[in-house]
Amino acid sequence: GAVVSQHPSWVICKSGTSVKIECRSLDFQATTMFWYRQFPKQSLMLMATSNEGSKATYEQGVEKDKFLINHASLTLSTLTVTSAHPEDSSFYICSATRTRDGYTFGSGTRLTVV
Amino acid sequence: QQQVKQSPQSLIVQKGGISIINCAYENTAFDYFPWYQQFPGKGPALLIAIRPDVSEKKEGRFTISFNKSAKQFSLHIMDSQPGDSATYFCAASGNAGNMLTFGGGTRLMVKP
Numbered sequence: 001g002a003v004v005s006q007h008p009s010w011v012i013c014k015s016g017t018s019v020k021i022e023c024r025s026l027d028f029q030a031t032t033m034f035w036y037r038q039f040p041k042q043s044l045m046l047m048a049t050s051n052e053g054s055k056a057t058y059e060q061g062v063e064k065d066k067f068l069i070n071h072a073s074l075t076l077s078t079l080t081v082t083s084a085h086p087e088d089s090s091f092y093i094c095s096a097t098r099t100r101d102g103y104t105f106g107s108g109t110r111l112t113v114v
Numbered sequence: 115q116q117q118v119k120q121s122p123q124s125l126i127v128q129k130g131g132i133s134i135i136n137c138a139y140e141n142t143a144f145d146y147f148p149w150y151q152q153f154p155g156k157g158p159a160l161l162i163a164i165r166p167d168v169s170e171k172k173e174g175r176f177t178i179s180f181n182k183s184a185k186q187f188s189l190h191i192m193d194s195q196p197g198d199s200a201t202y203f204c205a206a207s208g209n210a211g212n213m214l215t216f217g218g219g220t221r222l223m224v225k226p
Contacts, residue, residue, distance in 0.1 A: 043219045105157035
C-alpha cells in the first residue's frame with residue numbers, strides 16, 4: 001500500500017529559529033501533497049496544497065512567508081516554519097495523493113517552540 | 115464555513131456495543147466520503163470510504179451508510195473493542211479540487 005514518511009516525528013526548537021519538516025511518499029509518486037495543522041482535540045486544518053514543480057496554494061489566513069512549502073519532486077515536499085514562535089507549536093501532518101481518492105497521511109510532527 | 119458537520123463530539127460505548135458517528139455535508143459537489151481513525155500523536159489512517167452511487171459499504175466491523183438526499187453519512191462500528199478507542203474523522207472531497215474537508219472529529223472511548 002501507499003506509504004508516506006514524515007520526519008521528524010517531534011522537534012523542539014528555540015523561538016526565532018527555523019524548522020524543516022519532510023514528507024516523502026515512499027512507494028508512489030504523489031501528484032499533490034497537503035499540509036495540515038492540528039491543535040489538541042481539534043480537527044485537521046488545511047494549511048496549503050502543493051503540486052510538484054509549482055508554487056503552493058495557501059489557505060486563507062496562513063502566512064506563506066512563515067510556512068514555506070517546497071515540492072521539488074513527486075516524492076518529497078518540505079514545510080519550513082520560519083522564525084518560529086511559541087504560538088507555532090502544534091501538530092503538523094502531511095498527506096500525499098496520486099489520485100483524487102487515494103490520500104495517505106504521514107505520522108505527523110509535534111513541534112514545540114520554547 | 116464548516117462544510118462537514120460531525121456528531122457527537124465524544125462517545126462512550128461498552129465493549130461489544132455499536133458505535134455510531136454521523137456526518138452531514140452541505141456541498142453537493144462532494145462525491146468521495148472517507149472515514150479516518152486517529153490515535154494520539156499519530157496521523158489519520160483511512161478506515162473506509164464511500165461514493166454516492168451506493169448507499170452502504172461494509173468492511174469487517176466498519177460500515178458506512180450514505181443518504182444522498184439528506185446529505186448525510188454515518189460510520190457504524192460493530193462489536194466495538196477497547197482498541198477502537200480513538201478519534202474518528204469524516205471527510206469529503208469533490209470535483210472542484212482534490213482537497214479533503216474534515217469534520218470536527220469524534221473521540222470514541224470503548225469501555226471494557
